[in-house]
Amino acid sequence: MRGLSALSLIAVVAFVPLLVPVADSDVGSKGLPTVLVTTEVLADLAAKVGRGVVRVESVLGRTSPETFTLTPGTAMKVADADAFLYVGYGSEDKVGRLAADVRRGVRTFRLLDVIEGVNPNEAFWASPKGALKLAEAIGLVLVQLYPERSDVIARNLEALRRELSGLDAWIRSELESTRRPLRVATIRPSLNAFAREYGLEVVARLADHFGTYEPNAASTLHFFERVSGTGAVILMEAEEEGSTLAEVVSANARRIGIRLAGPIYYERLDPEGGISSYEDMVRWNVRVIASAAAEPTEPRTGLPLIAAVLLPGFVALLAVSVSTSLVGSFAVMRGWAIFGDALSHGAIAGLVAAYLVGFDFYLGALAAGLVVALSVSYLERRTGLRGDLVIAVTFTSMLALAVVMLSKSGGATLKLEDVLFADVTASTEEGVLGTAVFSLGVVAFLLAFRRPLLAYVTDPYWSEAAGIRTALVHYALLTLLSVTVITAFMTVGAIPAVASMIIPPATALLLSSSPRSYLIASALIPALSAAAGVAASVLFDTNVGSTVVLVYAVTFVAVALTRRRP
Amino acid sequence: MAVKVFGLTVFYNGNSRPALEDVTVEFRKGEMVLLMGPNGAGKSTLIRAILGLVRPAAGRVEVLGTDPARDRSVRRRIAYVPQARSLNVQAPLRVRDLVEMGALLSPRRPDHDGELARRIETALESVGLLDKINARIAHLSGGQLARALLARALAQDPEIYLLDEPFESIDAASEAAVLRALRSERERGKLVLVTEHHITDFSEFDRIVFLNRRVIASGRPDEVLSNRSVTDLLLAGHR
Known part of the structure; x- marks a missing residue:
């Protein structure tokens, strides 16, 4: 226990210079102490209230609070600031709490704690009246921090009150x-x-x-x-x-x-x-x-609303889940079940890179997916290590690369959650048509070459001896798998894409005794699950793609519990 | 002559020691040969060379009058029976589907479904596995699986059989069934080449070729097994 206390003391001493601004740093580069705040809008209001008293900087800039990650550089900046202010709404509240952790709570202020009569789940400051409440809270904090400058702060607040009052009058006349x-x-x-x-x-x-x-x-x-x-x-x-x-x-x-x-x-x-x-x-x-x-709006659509919203997404989901499951049915037999994870993590890195350089998202993800596929294949042969180990090494690295690129990107608004949970109701007609044509092509290819593919995945040595070009089949299957999973990933999101590749074929393996019934089951299970999943997501008000994955999982468990071992 | 191997030397990537060195050997049609040797003797490499799957550093291989590395079509006339453990038994295959793979590879591919079905049934009957025609391969015992793999080769109706350790961990009844089927193929004028390093019944073979990177001995089983170099190597392998 004594050892632990000593350790804590060393830790505190070691971190004190980082966390608590020393007296010298109270004076910023422009001779004023620095107050760090979260958003740009908050920074503007705080700069007006603290004019001549503090220098204000936004820690987020163009970055969305949802994608904010704390790099060592940002942490130093947060720790070094004289004070840290945040409003305390939604994901911005998380950024504030992260900063409070870094600063051990020293001179960190959540403004919603001192504002009354506003709804914390709304952007109450978007109206001048709400902005004034926010400004008054900032003033309160600044007076507490710099009581000797309270007269300046009060004057600034008064000027801002007049400015906001003028803005209020202008809004009323504009909207009248x-x-x-x-x-x-x-x-x-x-x-x-x-x-x-x-x-x-x-x-x-x-x-x-x-x-x-x-x-x-x-x-x-x-x-x-x-x-x-x-x-x-x-x-x-x-x-x-x-x-x-x-x-x-x-x-x-x-x-x-x-x-x-x-x-x-x-x-x-x-x-x-x-x-x-x-x-x-x-x-x-x-x-x-x-x-x-x-310009009043007049909705026009020939379809009932439910069909207009859900039908394109359903068609896209149906197309990609069937094609992904069919490619997956060969891939899982080859022992590539975990490959989908490597592909999807690779795709995230590709997406971030494409976003940062302004390249097409789909092509960026596809290029990264192919790099992952070929790297895994090469490293597996070069090192002789087991495939699952090489795949795990690759996908962890790719995910880290994606996060590093995001944290270096400054103004990134790309949200990883959006990538993981892409929503099929966001499908456009052109996108759906493209996806459907692509998926039909994949299915046709697989059916045409099912015999050499099946021979390769069940008995590679025999296939090679039988004159099947196994290297060609290997790379054809790998490429088709990459392109299909990435297309599904971009259409329905990472989780449904990877799940479609694995779970329906796994269920089909339990159900089937012949290659023919296996392929039929690998196509029917995702098709029926897509229909059931969309219906369930409307009924239970849940994310479509993830609901479909749960239908896959329930089907798998039901089959696993009722069938004997294959 | 079904297979001619002249001065064959094979290196694998990064190995300074050859897997096979200056091997010259011939195999005739209607002959049943046992390819013996300790682990790493190059038995599988010789099989791969006959299939045209390795690039020789020196020498050449002629199979049915052609170079198998250049003329892939000759591989249809050779039936390769891999070790049972190389097969993915989780695959949704029935015995029928496995044997069909061989029938469809055959240079005399069945013209219609009826003939295909007959070919499959005949092959299974030869190895005594007809009652398992609709069983899933995952449900077969080791011996049954070895017999099913041989049935796939029989359905291919090839001129040469190459069997890679077909008797590894199988029961005596299955070993007898496999040997019976192979003997019948030899009688039909086919070359049967079997690699194995522990076998109980040598009497079925016309010849043993004993390999240890080079050909150590080649001849009738009793001759080869009384050869001093061979017995030394066999004893070393058991020590």
Whole structure:
């Protein structure tokens, strides 16, 4: 126990210089102490309140709070700052708590703890009234930190109060002449507080908080029912750019004929787009709302809403799950069951790289998947180590590479959750057509070459002796597997893609006694599971792809419990 | 002559010692030969060379009048029976499906389903496994699996049989069934070449070729097994 205390003491002494700013660093490069805050919008408000007292910096910049990772460099910056401020909403709250951990809570302030009368699950600061509450909380903190500068802080706050009051009057005049009722829908609860203040009606939002959220068929359907039933315009948030939620909304809105407007902002600024301050942001948002209101939307679709939202995704899911399962049926017999994991992790690295250099996502993921496939094959031969070991080495490395690239990317908004849980309701018609044609091609290839493939995966030595070009078959199967799994990955997300390759063939192995029945089962199980999974996801309000995977799993367990060992 | 091997030397990647060195040997049609030798003697390498699967450093191989490495079509006339453990028994194959693989590879491929079915049944009957035609290969014993693999070779109706340690861990009844079927093929004028390092019944073989990277001895079983070099190597292997 005494040893432990001594260790703790050494640890504390060792970390003190990192965590608690020493007296000398109280003065920043511009002669003012540095206050670090989370978002750019918060940084702008804090800079106004603390003008002449502190220098304010945003730790997030363009990075979404959801993708924020703490690198040693950022941790040093967080530890070195004189104070750390955060609002405390959704994923931004997690960033604040991460910073509080680094600083051992020293001079770290969660502003929602001192703000009253706001809904913490809404972007309450998007209206000037809410922004003033936030500014007053910042003022309170700064006065506590620098009581000797309270007069300056009070003057700054007064100036900001006047500025926000002028902004409020401008908003009212801008929106006065717009068509009423002014109905809008958003992805996140970014406009609810603003809407209450200025007489807008937010009829629907896809996610009701700012945290990690996986879209699901039922909530998507409900969202579009509300939007199309009320004639609302969907306002897209800039912060959601490139996310699965944004894809779900834009693909379905186009299909149903609902107008999209935006982007609107609530957390990030865009100096290149002329949005350098909180005031710029509000003025931009109001103009977007006013112009959206000028053109009412008329939903038009020949299909019932449920079909418009779910049918394309279902067709895509059906196509990729059947083709992936059929390729998987040969791959698992060759002992490549874990290969799908290597491919999907490789694809994540490829996606991040493509995102960073502005390359096509699909091609980036495909290139990385092929690199993984060939590397595994080469390393297995070169080292003589077992395939599962080489695969495990490769996929762990690729995932680490993806995270390192993301943490070096600065302004990345790519979210790994979006990659893992891509949502099929985000499918576009062109995408579905492409996927269906591709999948038919894969199935045709497999059926045409089923005999040499089957011979190779069951008896490689005999196949080679029999004159089958086993090296060609090996690389053909490996390439087809990579292309198919990556295509599924991009269509339905990593988990359903990998699961489709493994679970239905595993179930089929238990059920079948001949190659013919095995292939038929490997095609039928994913097809029926896709239908059951989509229905269940609507019924239970769950993510489509993952629900289908659970149907696979339930089927497998049911078969495993009722069949004797093959 | 079914197979001619002249001065064959084979190296494997990174090995300075050859797997086979200056091997010259011939095998005739209608002959049943046992290829013996200690572990690492090059028995499997010689089989692979006859199949055209290894690149010789020196020498050449002629099978049925052609070079098997250049003329892949000759491989259809050779039936290779791998060790039973090389087969993925988890595969959803019935005995029928396994034997069908051989029938479809045959240079005299059956023209219609009826003939294919007859070919499969005849092959299984020869090894006494017809009652297992619809059994899944995962449900076979070691001996039954070895017989099923031989039935696949029989269904191919080849001119040469190459069997890689077919008697490894099989029961006496299965060994007898395999030898019976092979004897019948020899009588039909086929070359039967079997590698094995422990076998109980040598009397079925016309000739033993004893290999230890080079040909140590070749001749009638009783001659080879009384050869001093061979007995020394065999005793060394058991020590």
